[in-house]
Amino acid sequence: MHKDVQTGDIVEIRTEKGTYKGTIMPKHEFSRDEIIILKLDNGYNIGVSVKDILSLKVLGKGEKAGIRREKMEKGAGEGIKKITLFSTGGTIASYVDYRTGAVHPAISSEDLLFSVPELADFGDMEAKVLFSLLSEDIGPKNWKTMAMEAAKALNSGSAGVIMAHGTDTMGYSAAALSFALKNLTGPVVFVGSQRSSDRPSSDATMNLLSAARVAVSELGEVVVVMHAGTGDDYCHVHRGTRVRKMHTSRRDAFASINSEPIGKATPDGCELRNHRKRREGKVEVFPDFEESVTLLYSYPGLSGEMLEHMLSGIKGLVIAGTGLGHMKSELIPMIGEAVKNGTFVVMTSQCLYGTVDMNVYSSGRELIKAGVIAGGDMLPETAYVKLSWALANLEHEKIPEFMVTEIAGELEERRFL
């Protein structure tokens, strides 16, 4: 039934409920066969049960997709850049399950290319699925895979890497790759969307095209490219170690904290500032992360017993303390004991904005005496990732110095003074 209809075709479907005109969307592994997903002109997707279809008329064949496929088959010609697009899951690579209405991470990189055929304008797109995970399920093991794959792509001639990723933990992953990749010969651009592509307000297309623009720029850093405002004016280019998701749903949810974005991008161009440029040579990769690190958000009722639980068997602890970097003074001796026993403890602030300064108040000074490392103006999340990386890659006596040294734009050293 409807065997002559292909993904990308523009069709008119008549059912008892109404007549719909739109483009046939790709099938997903979890889609029921008996459903056709149609992207309407208003941007919405709908699922139409095949058994409800009274008539189906093909209005046009999917040309853009055809052109893209042809380009892909030809391979990169002279002077055409190669861009590698990895998908890891998330809203940008998700579809709505029409049985339940919930969003699943299932679109492949190929589907992404299909949905946004204009990507082919930036160069020869190579697509690869790394995972199909909602980003709350992405952790240190996935950071390792992403780092290795990004290095491999850049070292095999890609001009840049795009990493389509769920927005929930995109900041953590971008920070991870910032520490894992050295001597970047091109940008690694994380991109996501806050609204699934079923919604007319979806930010997926503009974010993806802006990310592609950044991927072929002179940049040599790990960045996040996401909407800068609620309109479609431009995207911000955020440094991977400074970016944080600051809203659950807005399209402009991402913000650079304690630092300006390092650029603006649209599908038509990008402007960079205070950025690091592509290096010559090969990308080096140090992809391991110690998993036995805890991020502790201090709170007024935190008991010694609970802190003891949290410290048991871990190698590193990052505290999101209060204010300038404080915690309950009765707990400081326990922290001091943990440091003596070899646990590395770093202090950051749950205020997020500003910098830790443990020299101002008596409790801060006690923390310094206990051997707690000041995290400066690093985000708690970035300090957590940095410590996880340090524990897996450095001689341990070098860690305190490393944590207060700027490596990938994650802190401003002078703020320590």
Add this chain to the structure above:
Amino acid sequence: MHKDVQTGDIVEIRTEKGTYKGTIMPKHEFSRDEIIILKLDNGYNIGVSVKDILSLKVLGKGEKAGIRREKMEKGAGEGIKKITLFSTGGTIASYVDYRTGAVHPAISSEDLLFSVPELADFGDMEAKVLFSLLSEDIGPKNWKTMAMEAAKALNSGSAGVIMAHGTDTMGYSAAALSFALKNLTGPVVFVGSQRSSDRPSSDATMNLLSAARVAVSELGEVVVVMHAGTGDDYCHVHRGTRVRKMHTSRRDAFASINSEPIGKATPDGCELRNHRKRREGKVEVFPDFEESVTLLYSYPGLSGEMLEHMLSGIKGLVIAGTGLGHMKSELIPMIGEAVKNGTFVVMTSQCLYGTVDMNVYSSGRELIKAGVIAGGDMLPETAYVKLSWALANLEHEKIPEFMVTEIAGELEERRFL
């Protein structure tokens, strides 16, 4: 030596290092006797060792303080409002230890009145020291004392209560009193300062006077009054359940999250909007908080083992999840077990801005099935305080409904839809 010199006197002190003119500041319990603390005209305090003093000339006696003392002794006359000023410690009630340069919480409410004699213009000030704690050391037991004392003051004829408090955990304490006090017959105004009064840029005076202005207003809520900008234009009046310290050091560090401030205040006037007014009758107080509640900031490497540690023996867990309210899906069954065993689990978002919505993605739906309560647009800190209060004051079967019901402006119920 210098026995004729009193606190508040304006003096000129000559030493080998130079000549200083200023006002003698109060002595603190930890001050060395041999040091005189002088507030200079430029706003800075300096400590001068008595043995270094070559000569001391009294230029004027401390009149403002004398006027205040006289007023205090007379008691509240007809039509004069009584305001109760509690001090709990923090920068607003702190002094610099000139031996170490560190800031200690030690100024009493009396000293605060002395430093800002204009407070007497608002009414008859009654001052009481509750604690001398840096606010990182203020917890549920202190919330109880503050709630009981605030209720007692209002029920004994105070028009309003000012609670001078360290800024680090002021948001937590303000949320706590918001739930503990019912039928407020007057405002409970938390106030602090980001810069100690030794610094010319101190915000202490304006914050305190603006707080006094709010304390005699028609308001019947627990609020935080702090600088609104980096200038001295006005303060914001933040609802106690919506306010968060968003910068480690700026004077305008406090922000209302997911809600507008409910007013502006200066020493000369205050403008309120969408606020609740003073009630008739008596304030009721429910001051207990369950301490066995954990605030967990979820992070990518969170292991089942660590979560098990964190869940052991607790009655409540507030998760600051990622995005719309997510956490690693492999941990959801463990959360479900904890809920079955009687632990109440509430989901909030580490994005801070926006609202939890666990109906959008599959992992959110799994959390709902596991019995996790959606925290809506509540701050993680406020949800933590609310759950601690609920566990100590309500029949437990009523807690899930209570957590999603707006009690003190802490959430917007319609956002749940």
